Amino acid sequence: GFLLLDHPNDLRLGEAAFPHIVCSFVMKQTLHQTEGRSGGQVKFPVESSRTSKRSAPATSFLVSAELAASTDTKRAEKVATIIAQAADPAASPVMPYLRSRGITIALPDCIRYRPKAFGAYGAMVALATDHAGEVLAVQQVYLTPEGTKASVTVVKRTNKTVDGWASHAAVRFPGSAPVVLCEGVETALSIWQATGQEVWACLGISNIGCAPVPDRGDVIVARDGDRAGSPAGKQIVRAASALAERGSTVMIATPPAGQDFNDVLILKGNEAVRSCINSAERFRPGHAETSCKQLDIGSDVEVAARARKDLIARYGRIAYTEGDFWRYTGTHWEVISQDHMRSIVHQYDGAAFSSASGQPSRVKLGRGRIDSILHECASICAEPGFFQPQTGGINCASGFIRIDTDGSTRLGPHDPEHGCRHVLPGRWHPENKGTPPSGSLLAGFLKGIFLGDKDAEAKVQLLKEICGVAALGYATRLVQPRAVILYGKTAENGKSQFLDLARGLLPPSAVCSISAARMADERHVIGLRGKLLNASDELSSAAVSSDTFKAIVTGEPIDGRELYRSRVEFRSVAQNVFATNKLISFKGGLDRGVQRRILIISFCRTIPMGERVENIGKRIATEEADLLLAWAVEGAADLIRQRNFTIPESSKEEMNEWLFGHDPVLAWIDSCTEVQPIYNGGPKLATRDAYRLFSMWAAAEGFKPNAIPGINGFVQRVQAQVAGIDKKRAASGPYFLGLFVTHR
Numbered sequence: 001g002f003l004l005l006d007h008p009n010d011l012r013l014g015e016a017a018f019p020h021i022v023c024s025f026v027m028k029q030t031l032h033q034t035e036g037r038s039g040g041q042v043k044f045p046v047e048s049s050r051t052s053k054r055s056a057p058a059t060s061f062l063v064s065a066e067l068a069a070s071t072d073t074k075r076a077e078k079v080a081t082i083i084a085q086a087a088d089p090a091a092s093p094v095m096p097y098l099r100s101r102g103i104t105i106a107l108p109d110c111i112r113y114r115p116k117a118f119g120a121y122g123a124m125v126a127l128a129t130d131h132a133g134e135v136l137a138v139q140q141v142y143l144t145p146e147g148t149k150a151s152v153t154v155v156k157r158t159n160k161t162v163d164g165w166a167s168h169a170a171v172r173f174p175g176s177a178p179v180v181l182c183e184g185v186e187t188a189l190s191i192w193q194a195t196g197q198e199v200w201a202c203l204g205i206s207n208i209g210c211a212p213v214p215d216r217g218d219v220i221v222a223r224d225g226d227r228a229g230s231p232a233g234k235q236i237v238r239a240a241s242a243l244a245e246r247g248s249t250v251m252i253a254t255p256p257a258g259q260d261f262n263d264v265l266i267l268k269g270n271e272a273v274r275s276c277i278n279s280a281e282r283f284r285p286g287h288a289e290t291s292c293k294q295l296d297i298g299s300d301v302e303v304a305a306r307a308r309k310d311l312i313a314r315y316g317r318i319a320y321t322e323g324d325f326w327r328y329t330g331t332h333w334e335v336i337s338q339d340h341m342r343s344i345v346h347q348y349d350g351a352a353f354s355s356a357s358g359q360p361s362r363v364k365l366g367r368g369r370i371d372s373i374l375h376e377c378a379s380i381c382a383e384p385g386f387f388q389p390q391t392g393g394i395n396c397a398s399g400f401i402r403i404d405t406d407g408s409t410r411l412g413p414h415d416p417e418h419g420c421r422h423v424l425p426g427r428w429h430p431e432n433k434g435t436p437p438s439g440s441l442l443a444g445f446l447k448g449i450f451l452g453d454k455d456a457e458a459k460v461q462l463l464k465e466i467c468g469v470a471a472l473g474y475a476t477r478l479v480q481p482r483a484v485i486l487y488g489k490t491a492e493n494g495k496s497q498f499l500d501l502a503r504g505l506l507p508p509s510a511v512c513s514i515s516a517a518r519m520a521d522e523r524h525v526i527g528l529r530g531k532l533l534n535a536s537d538e539l540s541s542a543a544v545s546s547d548t549f550k551a552i553v554t555g556e557p558i559d560g561r562e563l564y565r566s567r568v569e570f571r572s573v574a575q576n577v578f579a580t581n582k583l584i585s586f587k588g589g590l591d592r593g594v595q596r597r598i599l600i601i602s603f604c605r606t607i608p609m610g611e612r613v614e615n616i617g618k619r620i621a622t623e624e625a626d627l628l629l630a631w632a633v634e635g636a637a638d639l640i641r642q643r644n645f646t647i648p649e650s651s652k653e654e655m656n657e658w659l660f661g662h663d664p665v666l667a668w669i670d671s672c673t674e675v676q677p678i679y680n681g682g683p684k685l686a687t688r689d690a691y692r693l694f695s696m697w698a699a700a701e702g703f704k705p706n707a708i709p710g711i712n713g714f715v716q717r718v719q720a721q722v723a724g725i726d727k728k729r730a731a732s733g734p735y736f737l738g739l740f741v742t743h744r
Contacts, residue, residue: 076161082138086112086125094124096147096623101186102265105193110171111185118142121150126185128169128203131212136165139185139203146622158203166207170200178218180253180277181208181243182261190265191222194273205235209242216247220280223252224260227343240283251280256329257314257340266397267331267423293351298363303348304376310344311336317416320381322529323568328416331423332395333387341377345370387419387530388571392640394471394633395420398427401633403472407641409633421530422510424471426629434464434634441613441620442627445501448611449494449603458648459601461638463498465645466575467505468636470533471629475575476555479643480596483516483553483576485539487583487654488603495579495603497617499535502577504621505628506532515539516578520548526560528552528572539580546594552576553597583658599645600654664698664707665717672697672743675724685736687715687727693741 089095092113098104110127117123123140130136137160142150149155171185175198182188188201197220202208213219221240226232236252243250253276255264264272295302311318315327318336325336349365365373394401400412400420411430414420436443446463450456466484469475486495503511510532516539518524525548528534551558552572561567583600613619620628639645660667672693676683691711698708709717718736719727725738 072162075159079135079138079159079161082114082117082125082140082159083112083127083135085117086114089113089124093122093143093145093147097124097141097143097149098186098189100147100622101190101262102269103186103189103193103262105189107189108173110173111189114140118150118152120145121152124185126171126201126203128165128171128201130168134169136161136169137203139171141185146619148622166202166204167210168212170202170207170211173199173201175199178220178251179213180220180222181211181213182222183208183224184260184262186262187222187224187260190262190273191277194265194270195277197277205232205239208236209239211243213243213248216249218249218251219243220251220253220277221283222261222277223254225255225257227257227340229343244283250283252283253277253280259329267329272330293348293363295348295351295353295363298351298353298355298361300369300372301376303345303351303363304373304380306348307341307344307373307377308380310347318381319383319386320378321383321386322570323562323565325378325381326386331414332420333416334421341374342370345373345377387421389477390419390473390573391417392472392474393418394424394428394629394636395422396424396426396428396629398429401428403633403637403640405640407637409637420473422507422532424506424629426505426625428626428629428633432626432630432633434631436627436631440624440627441616442624442631444613445494445497445616445620448607449498449605451605453604453650455648455650458646459650461635461646462599462601462648462651464631464635465639466577466635467502467628467632468634468639469645470502470575470577471505471632472636472639473532473573474636474639476553476571476573478639478645480645481554482597482599482645483549483578485583485598485600486577486579486603487581487600489581490606491581492607492612493603493605494607496537497615499537499577499579500615500617501620501628502533503535504618504625505632511535512574513537516549516576519552522560522567523563525552525558526562526568528558528574529560529568529570531572531574534572534574534576536577537579539578539582550594550597583662595655595659598655599647600651600658601648602650602654662707664701664703665694665709665714666721667701667703668694668697669718669721672741673722674740674742675722675738676740678726678738681737683738683740685739685741686732687711687734687736690718690736690739690741691715693744697743 089107089112092115094107094111094113098107110129112125112127113122114125115122117125117140121142121144123142126139126141127135128137128139137158139156139158141156142152144150170181171188173188173192175192175196177198180188180191180195180197180199181202182191182199183202183205185201185203188199191197192199199222200211200213202211208221211219221236221243223236224232226236240250240252253261255261255276259267261273261276264276293306295306308318311325311327315336317328319326319333325341326333327336328334345365348363351363353361353363355361391400391402393403395414395418398411400414400418401409402412403409409430411428436446446460450459453459469478475481486498488495510530512527512531512534513536514524514527514534515536548558550556553576555571555573557569557571559567559569660670688711691714694714695708699705715727715734718739719725722739725736728735728737
């Protein structure tokens with residue numbers, strides 16, 4: 001049979017709307033609930049003329065009833081179901097999700113929340129409407145209950161009611177003219193918050209070109225900072241060209257390379273977003289990304305110099321140090337990727353120049369020549385020691401927190417002279433207090449892990465200082481730099497959760513995980529370059545090279561090399577933190593240098609099941625980022641003021657137990673010897689006799705044979721460990737002077 005439908009709106013949707021019109025009868029009862037919340041603002045094409053925002057001649061359609069079961073009908077039913085299940089986003093995971101993106105403005109009705117949109121995950125729902133307010137598509141962003149993006153294969157999904165919807169609808173944020181077109185909802189909200197202009201999220205780059213803006217009007221296209229010539233870069237040019245062909249005056253607003261406008265909002269704030277939008281440049285079809293490079297002689301050195309000029313024109317100052325090119329983003333220095341550097345050189349493939357004979361010629365680039373050009377560019381841009389020393393302070397989303405030698409703090413703007421390579425995600429104000437309030441996750445965590453310990457307060461203070469020194473990048477500048485070992489013989493005692501907390505305080509770019517046993521491998525140690533924290537859950541049972549370990553902890557120059565790249569010399573600034581339930585041994589024993597560079601924190605309490613909070617370390621870093629930063633700033637201020645870590649009494653006890661349990665020479669010295677004043681050439685002890693007594697004692701104490709050094713190693717370690725003695729040589733052989741054995 002057939003249905004005769006009276007449709008009050010115009011024919012702009014054409015034949016594609018027919019199944020949608022039929023299916024709206026199926027959705028009528030479902031949509032009735034949605035109309036109640038939205039006040040009639042969100043509609044579908046079949047509405048009575050009483051709810052239509054404009055009048056139009058009535059039109060009759062004759063439609064086959066068989067279309068009611070079509071794919072388009074099912075799509076429209078799906079959209080209707082999503083809207084019916086979506087509600088006001090207040091008090092939903094949408095709010096922390098957007099706050100984490102720097103978006104705090106009150107949300108319009110086109111943004112909603114749908115619980116249980118995909119299994120246990122909810123979704124932020126954005127409604128794409130036409131000029132009459134009719135919903136033609138929705139986009140869902142799946143979220144966890146904590147307000148982070150869900151770990152699903154497709155985190156954003158768009159459902160449409162009809163084909164060709166993008167020519168009639170967008171997610172609309174009302175405001176002043178001219179309208180700003182962009183790709184995603186988060187970008188649109190960022191621009192809307194910063195400018196107050198009308199902004200449309202088109203839900204895809206390709207949709208921007210067909211957005212339903214009036215012909216011959218002004219429009220701003222807010223693109224992402226995609227590389228020129230990339231697929232996304234070409235798409236935006238096509239979209240802008242399509243708008244220009246319709247008679248629109250198109251302006252292009254471009255954020256820094258590799259960023260979108262939400263990144264700009266997070267890193268620099270509303271003013272930076274407004275500045276980018278206000279600096280939009282006129283788009284001229286046919287002149288986009290088509291310029292031809294001209295050279296004088298076409299040499300590698302000339303191309304390298306020109307590539308440097310291109311980089312400076314785009315990014316400002318460029319520096320080459322520690323094996324990479326660096327640029328300043330406005331908040332911190334960032335590595336320019338090898339792929340991007342090569343793409344800069346690619347622009348000179350085919351560049352024209354005159355040969356030595358005066359004949360016209362063109363540059364031909366291949367892998368070898370590009371490598372040569374980048375090598376010369378590195379020489380031109382080289383600034384050895386560019387990041388040494390850094391200004392003392394913490395670089396966060398709010399600005400640069402300067403910490404003076406007396407521990408006082410003040411907040412200032414970001415500055416390239418600070419030499420910061422990372423931006424901490426938390427925000428800070430001088431009035432922020434570092435003491436965790438009762439009921440916070442951080443307060444509960446710190447109380448629980450050391451509950452009942454006699455020096456719990458000192459341990460908590462030490463953890464705070466560890467986070468502070470990592471945030472500062474100050475680990476190797478202390479009077480006595482130390483690697484920290486979180487030691488607990490049992491499981492579920494909070495060690496790993498503290499590592500998660502410390503990692504979450506910093507951006508991922510500032511953190512690495514390299515075990516102590518791998519520090520002697522140049523392929524692994526290169527991972528420490530530029531990092532603020534090395535946090536490893538592994539403290540291998542393999543013996544650790546004491547010389548390399550000391551060099552890394554104290555910030556001495558070390559060599560590292562990435563695969564297929566040249567060796568690089570650098571100084572580590574990372575705070576090293578290792579978690580273990582078994583303490584390690586060092587090649588050559590625990591000499592005084594190693595002892596001075598290790599700090600043990602004992603985790604003695606197994607957290608009862610009823611007190612455990614799953615993933616509490618990660619949750620603190622995510623949900624209490626500002627509190628965690630304030631706590632770390634307070635720890636950093638304490639550390640700067642005292643120039644050294646707070647050492648709990650239990651740490652000293654654990655250190656002694658470790659020393660004597662893993663180094664038989666130290667244990668023998670402590671148990672069986674004493675130093676006596678040297679008087680009249682005595683007391684004397686032949687080194688061979690000392691070694692014989694030591695070997696007998698070590699075997700009786702149960703030390704493994706492979707832990708007992710040879711006589712030469714024994715003599716060297718005794719000299720290194722015992723102050724006030726001397727070693728002499730006589731006709732009968734070498735002897736110690738001033739060392740007396742109390743137990744034989």
